[in-house]
Amino acid sequence: MPHSPDPAVLHGMPLFKALEREALADVVRHAQTRLIPKGTRIFSQGDEALAGHALIDGQVKIVQTGPDGQQVVLHFLGAGEMFGTLAMFMGGKYPAEALAVTDCVEIHWSVPTMMALMERHPRIALNALSILGRRFGEVQKRLREISTERVERRIAHALLRLVRQAGRRVETGVEIDFPLSRQDLAEMTGTTLHTVSRTLSAWEGQGIVASTRQHVVITEPHRLVAIAEDLPAPKQKD
Amino acid sequence: MPHSPDPAVLHGMPLFKALEREALADVVRHAQTRLIPKGTRIFSQGDEALAGHALIDGQVKIVQTGPDGQQVVLHFLGAGEMFGTLAMFMGGKYPAEALAVTDCVEIHWSVPTMMALMERHPRIALNALSILGRRFGEVQKRLREISTERVERRIAHALLRLVRQAGRRVETGVEIDFPLSRQDLAEMTGTTLHTVSRTLSAWEGQGIVASTRQHVVITEPHRLVAIAEDLPAPKQKD
DNA sequence: ATGCTTCTTTGCGCCGGCGCAAACCGGCGC
DNA sequence: GCGCCGGTTTGCGCCGGCGCAAAGAAGCAT
Numbered sequence: 166m167p168h169s170p171d172p173a174v175l176h177g178m179p180l181f182k183a184l185e186r187e188a189l190a191d192v193v194r195h196a197q198t199r200l201i202p203k204g205t206r207i208f209s210q211g212d213e214a215l216a217g218h219a220l221i222d223g224q225v226k227i228v229q230t231g232p233d234g235q236q237v238v239l240h241f242l243g244a245g246e247m248f249g250t251l252a253m254f255m256g257g258k259y260p261a262e263a264l265a266v267t268d269c270v271e272i273h274w275s276v277p278t279m280m281a282l283m284e285r286h287p288r289i290a291l292n293a294l295s296i297l298g299r300r301f302g303e304v305q306k307r308l309r310e311i312s313t314e315r316v317e318r319r320i321a322h323a324l325l326r327l328v329r330q331a332g333r334r335v336e337t338g339v340e341i342d343f344p345l346s347r348q349d350l351a352e353m354t355g356t357t358l359h360t361v362s363r364t365l366s367a368w369e370g371q372g373i374v375a376s377t378r379q380h381v382v383i384t385e386p387h388r389l390v391a392i393a394e395d396l397p398a399p400k401q402k403d
Numbered sequence: 404m405p406h407s408p409d410p411a412v413l414h415g416m417p418l419f420k421a422l423e424r425e426a427l428a429d430v431v432r433h434a435q436t437r438l439i440p441k442g443t444r445i446f447s448q449g450d451e452a453l454a455g456h457a458l459i460d461g462q463v464k465i466v467q468t469g470p471d472g473q474q475v476v477l478h479f480l481g482a483g484e485m486f487g488t489l490a491m492f493m494g495g496k497y498p499a500e501a502l503a504v505t506d507c508v509e510i511h512w513s514v515p516t517m518m519a520l521m522e523r524h525p526r527i528a529l530n531a532l533s534i535l536g537r538r539f540g541e542v543q544k545r546l547r548e549i550s551t552e553r554v555e556r557r558i559a560h561a562l563l564r565l566v567r568q569a570g571r572r573v574e575t576g577v578e579i580d581f582p583l584s585r586q587d588l589a590e591m592t593g594t595t596l597h598t599v600s601r602t603l604s605a606w607e608g609q610g611i612v613a614s615t616r617q618h619v620v621i622t623e624p625h626r627l628v629a630i631a632e633d634l635p636a637p638k639q640k641d
Numbered sequence: 642a643t644g645c646t647t648c649t650t651t652g653c654g655c656c657g658g659c660g661c662a663a664a665c666c667g668g669c670g671c
Numbered sequence: 672g673c674g675c676c677g678g679t680t681t682g683c684g685c686c687g688g689c690g691c692a693a694a695g696a697a698g699c700a701t
Contacts, residue, residue, distance in 0.1 A: 231547055231548075231551055237550055251535075251536040251539055254532050254533040254537070255537055255539070260543060280529070283525060283532075287521060288522075290525055290528035290531075291522070291528055293532055294521075294528060294532060294535065295492040297489075297532065297536065297539065298490075298492030298493045298535065299494075302493045302498045304539065304546060305467060305499070305542060306467075306498075309473070310469075311593065312549055312592070313473035313593065314469075347679065354550070355550025356550075356658075356659085357658080357660080359658085359680085360659075362679060362681085363658090365679095366680070378668090378678055378679070553687080553688095554688070584647095584648065584649090585648075585650095594689085595689060596648090596649080597650085597689075597690080597691095598688060600648095600649060601651080601688090604649095615697085616647085616697060616698085
């Protein structure tokens, strides 16, 4: 059954950064914990937004679906990140759906609770603005990328972004630490799984990446960066 | 020289909605007004973010430039809207540049001032979240559009968006109420001015729009909606 | 008017990337 | 083991839209 989470966990989260002990206790008191098995849809696009969510453990992907069923992967997120929080400011409906790609632990607050918390502790609202602002900038950057860059570079960017978010060092390079299909990559970069597959195959032939089903390891990150940034000489060492 | 603006103007702005008289006075006391001639660059991408801005009158476009000079028009905004506000939450640098497309009147606050205001009046922070949330949703929607839809539909969407923001009824239809070049449209939709030109010409031939240089009138909005939404039958009447 | 600049239109050729379709591969249940 | 299913690869043909280039128009300045 749901119970209050450890305050220490919250304190590490950007949303609750720099809160006094007392405020933090207030936040904890109103939180609800939930275990979410892999594959669960945490919420659906268009649902009435019920709460702000914070991921304690696991990974979640945020997918938006268009009128004709075309999907776009908007975001992958990991432990410590918030999601669905902005929905309560956007007409009260989730603008996308959240899927647990691994087993997850999340805490959430009801909308009125969160609102009240923010009124009581302005710091939280400011933190939220800070987070949202950063995310906003990222989305804008992606918008520029997708409207001005070719597919290959977009895929490179997407992979690098994922590495930054969920990269884990392994002996052969950096691995993206959750199931990631060609289709997912296609939906993040506005292309098709065919093209993604072809591109990865090409890179694999050049020893830049190594991929199996749902799984990608970047063996030569610097060369991927070179592709993403369109550098002339893919240096061997830096 | 700069002076304090009329409180009534502020009260109509989403950021200061539902503020008590006293709080509003506080806000006004710290605001600075500025006149900006058409064509001025209000701030540049990468500049240290100095202030939150609010447009009292005129129109502004927000443009992001990529490493190789490729540009994207992120937003057009009109009287009553805020801009550059999120920059202070994004590492303190403007993520894009703001250009006055008409003569403008703006008010602004320094970053510390605005921060202090938000601490003192949480309502402002909540309003900011609300605005930012809405904008965020729009950008996400645009991201989906641009990655899944073909050029023609993207242009249609862009025009409709502009009509919503700056549409003015005229006898022949709805006019977009500021200078808008083919190049601008191209940069909003991730295509080239050539393609935009061709598309508009085609629509002009069908009597859907009428355009001159820097100026577009939509004569048959419903048919444009039909294109944007990919409806089968472009009904003549609804 | 006369030119100059800026924006726009249009033709033409090419190519990146999509769409379809078929084969392949690895894992899982039976 | 065997077959099935979901993910992946690859070939092939086509086409939307880009790029180049050149020629209009519409303002603006002199």
